[in-house]
Amino acid sequence: MPEKEKSKKRKRTAVVVQDLSDNDGSGSMDVEAHTEREMAPSKYSAAHPLKKRVDDDEKHHRKDSSRQVVVESLLKKKKSAKPEKSKVRGEDDVGTKDRTSAPIVDQAHVTKKSRKDGNLKEEGKGNAKRNAAVKDSEDESEDSAVEGRPTKTYQEDAMEIDDPVDKNSSSDLNTSKPSALFKPKKGRDWTLSIALPGSFIANTKSIEQKNSLAARIARxxxxxxxxxxxxxxxxxxxxxxxxxxxxxxxxxxxxxxxAGVGPDQEPWDNPDQFLFHVLSYLECPPHLRVALFPHHPNLRGCGAMPSLDMPHHSRPTEWTQYREGVTVEVRDDFSTLHSNSRRNKASTPEEFSYVDCGIGFPVRVPYAIPLHMRVTLKFANADPPPRWPKITQQIADGLNAEPVLASTPREEAGYYWGYTIRRAESLSEVFIGSPYEDGYDYTLGTSERGVRLSSLLPDRRDYRFGSEDDGEPEFVNGSLKLPTSFKHLLLVIGGVQGLEPAVVSDPILKEKGFTKEKAHEAFDGWVDLVPGQGSRTIRTEEAVWLALMGTREYVEGNV
Structure with missing residues (x-):
């Protein structure tokens, strides 16, 4: 072996020996250091200085009423000054915490840009021509960003992937990226609801199993x-x-x-609240979760759950006319207009709010909205601003946005905008507590003693082409056939023992004379999702998928 290689080998050996001597040859030093890092307070823990822990469990799970009150008072104050109607989203404020939200910076873009500049600088020493070509292409792209739209909107992306196979191209089908983006067609006022008990969560032993069941329902x-x-x-x-x-x-x-159950025991002793909490967390857009959901035992393992990736879970570089945001504290460096405009100098801080909607900088809205409140924003312009997604606080200040109802994206543009979630103390409360003025116009209960679902579906030609009902109700073994169209459809799934015990245990339904044998009379339809099933039982989480799949074509054909 040459003398030079022997010298290098001796040096490497010396380094290894030194590391072992520092570690006492046991590796315990690394374990202790790793343990200390794990015990350090995270941004979710009570020891973190930027977070005020909310110990009152009721503050984690407040109902929709608080936001609705804010909406009504907000509109009354602004009605005389602004004729257009606008409302703030009313949704469960699950776990709001007090904190100062700094503007979000697109770190991926900054890192990418710095790497690019560094590479160009280093390569420029050996290849001046290539540097000049790169500079020309950058200038050209910046010009196009100002004149046109550098990034496609959500609608354009959906239209582009509508037909992923180009018949005139010889290239293979690209399946490396998902191509099933939701494609809004037109606004809709009808809704689809599901109801299920939280008791099926209590049938499992570990928190991992409970999280898995909740994630299946959310998916x-x-x-x-x-x-x-x-x-x-x-x-x-x-x-x-x-x-x-x-x-x-x-x-x-x-x-x-x-109500007296501690947070650590909720997954076992209060499964309804546990399921409510986890489903609320998963529905919330990822960029809002830190602001709206403090650390809680119910959310252990939620980071490992599959993403829902719904249309309102907008990415930082994806432009949509509607966005979900959260109100943040006003800071002097947020707005260039706040210090330069005479109108803003005369105004008070209560006359406007800043909303972090995940575009890199907070957006200013001309309404006084309480801090840490979830808001649905609608931008006046459907097209992205200049230089999108490379915007500044000055560009964000120039965006015209208004708070609207959470149902506005669905009703105006046809977007699927996530699900609302509520709790009911009994089965009858599911119907009584309906948020819709006329309630649910059709309720479908599931049981192995019901009729085939296909027997209750109307003729495909009727609901695919919008035929109107002739006014004559049609029954199949005591179950009312589904109408050709609906406004608010409700699917009710039973727990481990089915829906019959839930009907008998309900004090209101029991008082009206309902028994297990008459449980089907509490619903418009009573269906068996899998006639002749091979397994003895259909699990609750399986029944949810089966019911939604069985009615999918009917729901899609609703007009």
């Missing part, structure tokens, strides 16, 4: 464009198993007992 809702998810208690007459004799004698209600 089904996203894939089939469900607009509303209701979690109901299918056994409201029975007190929780952990209720003591003292609590029972004190005549505490089930709701009172469940």
């Amino acid at each position: 089904a809702a996203a894939v089939f464009c469900v607009d509303e998810v209701i979690i109901f208690d299918d056994d409201p007459s029975t007190l929780p198993h952990f209720a003591s004799k003292t609590q029972i004698k004190g005549k505490k209600t089930k709701a009172d007992l469940l």
Whole structure:
């Protein structure tokens, strides 16, 4: 071996020996250091200085009413000054925390740009011609960014992939990227809802299994464009198993007992709340979760759940006319107009708000909206601003945006805009608590003792071409056939024991004389999703997928 190579080998050996001597030859030093890093406070923990931990569990799960009150008061104040109607999204404020939200910077773009500049600088020493060509191409791209649109809008991307195979091209089909972008057609006022009990979550032992079941429900809702998810208690007459004799004698209600369940025990002792919390988290756009959801035991493992990737989960470089955002604190460096405009000098901070909607800089809206409130924004221009997605705070200040209802993207443009979620204390509360003025015009219950789903579906020619009902109701073994069109369709799925026990356990339905044998009378339709099933039981999470798949063509044909 040459002397030079022997010298290099001796040096490497010396380095290895030195590392082993520093580590006492056991590797314990690395383990301890790794353990200390794991124990360091994260941005979600109570020890982090930028976060005020919300200990009151009720603040994690407030209902829609708080946001609706804000909407009504907001519109009354602005009605005289601004004739156009605008409202703030009303949704469950699950886990709002107090924090200062700095503007989001597109780190991927900054890193990419810095690497590109560094490469050009280094290559310029050996190849001046190539540097000149690169500079010309950059100048040309910047000019096109100002004159035209450098990035396609969401609608253009959807239209481009509508036919992924180019018949005139000899290239192979590209399947490396998903091509099933949601393609909005026209606005719709009809909705699809599903209701299921949270008790099927309690049937599992580990938190990983519970997370997996919740993720399957969320994925089904996203894939089939469900607009509303209701979690109901299918056994409201029975007190929780952990209720003591003292609590029972004190005549505490089930709701009172469940309200006292600690956060660590919710997945086991309060499965309805656990499922509600996880589904709310998964529906929320990723760029809003840190602001709206503090650290909570229910959310352990949510980072490993599959993404829903719905249309309102907009990417930073993807332009859409509608966006989800959260109100953040006003800072002096947010707006160039705030310090230079005479109109803004005379105004008070309460007359406007900043909304972080994930485009890199907060957007200013002319309404006073409480901090950390989720808002649906509609931009006045459907086209992206100049130099998109390379915008500045000055460009963001020039964007004209208004807060609107969460249903506006669906009703105006036909977007699927995620699902709302609510809890019901019993099966009857599912119907009574409907957010729609006229309730649900058709309810479909599932049971192995029901009729075939196909027997209740109208003729395909009717609902595919919008034929009108003749006004004569048609029944199949006591179940009403589905109408050719609907406004609000509800699918109800049972728990481990089915829907019959849920009907009997409901105090209102029981008072009206419903029994297990008459449970089907509580619904318009009573269907068997898989006649002749090979397995003895159909699990709740499976029934959700089967029910949505069985009615998919009917729902798609609704006009």
